[in-house]
Amino acid sequence: MSAPYxxxxxxxxxxxxxxxxxxxxxxxxxxxxxxxxxxGRKVMFLTGTDEHGQKVEKAAAAAGKDxxxxxxxxxxxxxxxxxxxxxxxxxxxxxxxxxxxxxxxALWEAVAARKSPQGRPNIYxxxxxxWYAVRDEAYYAEDELTxxxxxxxxxxxxxxxxxxxxxxxxxxxxxxxxxLLKFYADNADCIGPDSRRNEVTSFxxxxxxDLSISRTTFKWGIPVPGDPAHVMYVxxxxxxxxxxxxxxxxxxxxxxxxxxxxxxxxxGKDILRFHAVxxxxxxxxxxxxxxxxxxxxxxxxxxxxKISKSLGNVIDPLALIERYGLDPVRYFLLREVPFxxxxxxxHRQMVxxxxxxxxxxxxxxxxxxxxxxxxNCEARVPQPGAFxxxxxxxxxxxxxxLAEAIRPAMQTQAFHESLDAIWAVVRAGNRxxxxxxxxxxxxxxxxxxxxxxxxxxxxxxxxxIVTQPFMPQASARMLDQLAVGEDAxxxxxxxxxxxxxxxxxxxxxxxxxxxxxxxxxxx
Ligand code: ME8
Numbered sequence: 386m387s388a389p390y391x392x393x394x395x396x397x398x399x400x401x402x403x404x405x406x407x408x409x410x411x412x413x414x415x416x417x418x419x420x421x422x423x424x425g426r427k428v429m430f431l432t433g434t435d436e437h438g439q440k441v442e443k444a445a446a447a448a449g450k451d452x453x454x455x456x457x458x459x460x461x462x463x464x465x466x467x468x469x470x471x472x473x474x475x476x477x478x479x480x481x482x483x484x485x486x487x488x489x490x491a492l493w494e495a496v497a498a499r500k501s502p503q504g505r506p507n508i509y510x511x512x513x514x515x516w517y518a519v520r521d522e523a524y525y526a527e528d529e530l531t532x533x534x535x536x537x538x539x540x541x542x543x544x545x546x547x548x549x550x551x552x553x554x555x556x557x558x559x560x561x562x563x564x565l566l567k568f569y570a571d572n573a574d575c576i577g578p579d580s581r582r583n584e585v586t587s588f589x590x591x592x593x594x595d596l597s598i599s600r601t602t603f604k605w606g607i608p609v610p611g612d613p614a615h616v617m618y619v620x621x622x623x624x625x626x627x628x629x630x631x632x633x634x635x636x637x638x639x640x641x642x643x644x645x646x647x648x649x650x651x652x653g654k655d656i657l658r659f660h661a662v663x664x665x666x667x668x669x670x671x672x673x674x675x676x677x678x679x680x681x682x683x684x685x686x687x688x689x690x691k692i693s694k695s696l697g698n699v700i701d702p703l704a705l706i707e708r709y710g711l712d713p714v715r716y717f718l719l720r721e722v723p724f725x726x727x728x729x730x731x732h733r734q735m736v737x738x739x740x741x742x743x744x745x746x747x748x749x750x751x752x753x754x755x756x757x758x759x760x761n762c763e764a765r766v767p768q769p770g771a772f773x774x775x776x777x778x779x780x781x782x783x784x785x786x787l788a789e790a791i792r793p794a795m796q797t798q799a800f801h802e803s804l805d806a807i808w809a810v811v812r813a814g815n816r817x818x819x820x821x822x823x824x825x826x827x828x829x830x831x832x833x834x835x836x837x838x839x840x841x842x843x844x845x846x847x848x849x850i851v852t853q854p855f856m857p858q859a860s861a862r863m864l865d866q867l868a869v870g871e872d873a874x875x876x877x878x879x880x881x882x883x884x885x886x887x888x889x890x891x892x893x894x895x896x897x898x899x900x901x902x903x904x905x906x907x908x
Pocket of ligand 1 (some may be wrong): 394395396397398405406407655656686687692
C-alpha cells in the first residue's frame with residue numbers, strides 16, 4: 386500500500402470575494418491531490434474559510450450584518466469557487482464550526498499544559514502594547530514599520546497599523562528557536578522553495594520574540610479555555626484548522642493516524658512565516674509533530690500591476706473561466722510561471738498558451754490522429770504490425786517522463802516542469818506524425834499506416850492520463866474518445882500491458898481544445 390497524502394490550502398478570510406490568488410493556491414493543491422490519487426495513494430485534500438478575527442468582524446460591521454450571518458454568506462462564495470474550478474477537495478472546513486472550537490481549545494490546553502524547552506510555561510498572561518495591522522492580522526515591531534507620505538505608520542505589507550494595548554496571553558516563542566532550527570536542519574524538505582527555506586532559517590536565527598495569542602478588545606473569536614474574556618488570536622485559531630479536519634484532539638482517530646503529520650501545507654509567500662515558524666512551534670509545544678512540508682508560491686500581478694481592490698483590477702476567477710474555459714485557465718496558471726515565483730497575468734499570454742500549447746500542439750495532434758483513424762480505420766483502434774524502434778521510442782516516452790521528470794517535479798511542486806515534460810512528448814508526437822506521414826502510407830503501405838496511427842493513439846492515451854490532474858475535464862474527453870474505461874485511467878495504466886486494444890470501436894472524434902478567436906469574444 387502506498388503512503389497516504391494530506392494536502393491543505395490556507396483557509397481564506399471571508400472578508401472579501403474570492404479572487405485569482407485564492408483560486409491559484411487551491412488549484413495547486415487540487416492538481417497534487419488528483420495526481421496522488423492517480424498514483425493510488427489515499428488522499429485528504431482540505432480547504433475552507435477563516436471566519437474569525439477583527440478583520441472579518443469589521444467587514445461584517447461595514448456590511449451592516451451580524452458576523453455569523455455575514456460569514457455564512459461569504460463562505461458560500463468560496464464553496465462556489467471550489468465547484469467552479471472543479472476542485473476535488475475532500476473536506477471544506479469553516480472555523481465557526483463546533484468541531485473547530487473543540488480542536489482549538491484542546492490545542493491551547495495542550496500547549497498550556499506543557500513546558501517550553503527551558504522548563505517555563507508555554508503560555509503566560511501579560512499586558513500587550515504594540516503595533517497591530519488588522520488587514521494582515523499580524524503584530525509588528527517598531528523597527529519593521531515605515532512612515533508613509535500621509536504620516537501614517539505602515540507594516541512592510543503596506544497595511545496600516547494601530548497601537549493596541551490590552552491584557553494578552555503570550556506564547557513563549559523565544560524558547561522554541563533551537564527546536565525550530567533543529568527541525569529545519571533535520572528535515573531538508575520542510576520548506577520549499579529552497580530560497581524560502583533560507584529566508585525562514587535566517588529569520589529564526591535572528592531571534593524570536595514571544596507572540597501575543599489572545600485579544601480582549603473584540604469578541605469575534607474562540608474563547609480562551611478558562612478565561613473567556615479573551616478570544617484566541619485569529620492565527621492560532623486558523624492554523625489549527627489543519628488538525629481539526631483530521632479529528633484532533635482525538636489523536637487515535639483513524640483520520641489523525643492516517644493523515645497526520647500533513648504532507649504539505651500550500652501557502653502564498655505572504656503567510657509563510659505563520660506556517661513555517663509559528664505553526665511548527667505551536668505543534669511542538671503541544672507535543673504534536675509538525676507538517677512535513679510547507680511550500681510558498683509567488684504572487685500574481687495583472688498586466689504588470691499589483692492586484693488590489695483600490696486599483697479595481699482584481700481578477701475574478703469566474704470571469705476568467707467564462708471567457709477562456711476552465712481547463713485552459715487551470716493549465717495557464719500552472720504553466721505560465723515557474724511555481725514559487727511571481728507571475729503576471731495578461732490576456733495576450735493567456736491567448737498565446739491556449740492557441741499554441743493547447744490548440745496547435747496537443748489539440749491538433751489528437752485531432753489529426755483521431756480523424757485519420759475515424760476515416761481510414763473504420764473508426765476502430767487500428768491493428769498494429771511489428772513496431773519499429775521509433776514507434777516504441779514514442780510509446781515509451783510518457784512512462785519515462787513520469788519516472789524521470791513528472792513525478793519528481795510533483796514532489797517538489799514544480800508544476801511547470803511536469804507540464805514541460807508532458808509537452809515534450811506532445812511535440813515528439815507531432816514530429817513523428819510529420820516524419821511518418823501516415824496520409825502518404827495510406828496508399829503505399831496501409832499496414833504500416835495502421836501501426837503508425839496505433840502508436841500515436843496509444844501515445845495520446847498516455848498523454849491524456851498524465852494531463853488529468855491539470856485538466857480533468859479535457860483529459861476525460863480525450864480518454865472517452867479513445868474508449869478508455871474510467872477504471873483504466875490511473876498512472877499504473879501507463880504500463881505497456883494496458884495499451885489500447887486493437888479493434889476497439891471509437892466514438893466520432895470532436896475537438897477538445899478550440900482556438901481562442903479574438904473577434905468571437907469581442908464586446
Ligand atoms: O491569508 N497572487 O487568507 P487570505 C497569488 N486566512 N496569491 C495570492 C494573491 C495574489 N495576487 N493574493 C492572495 C489568509 N493570494 C489566512 C490564511 S491559513 C491557516 C490562514 C494568496 O484570504 C495568499 O498568498 O488572505 C494566500 O495564500 C491566500 O491567497 C490568501 O488568503
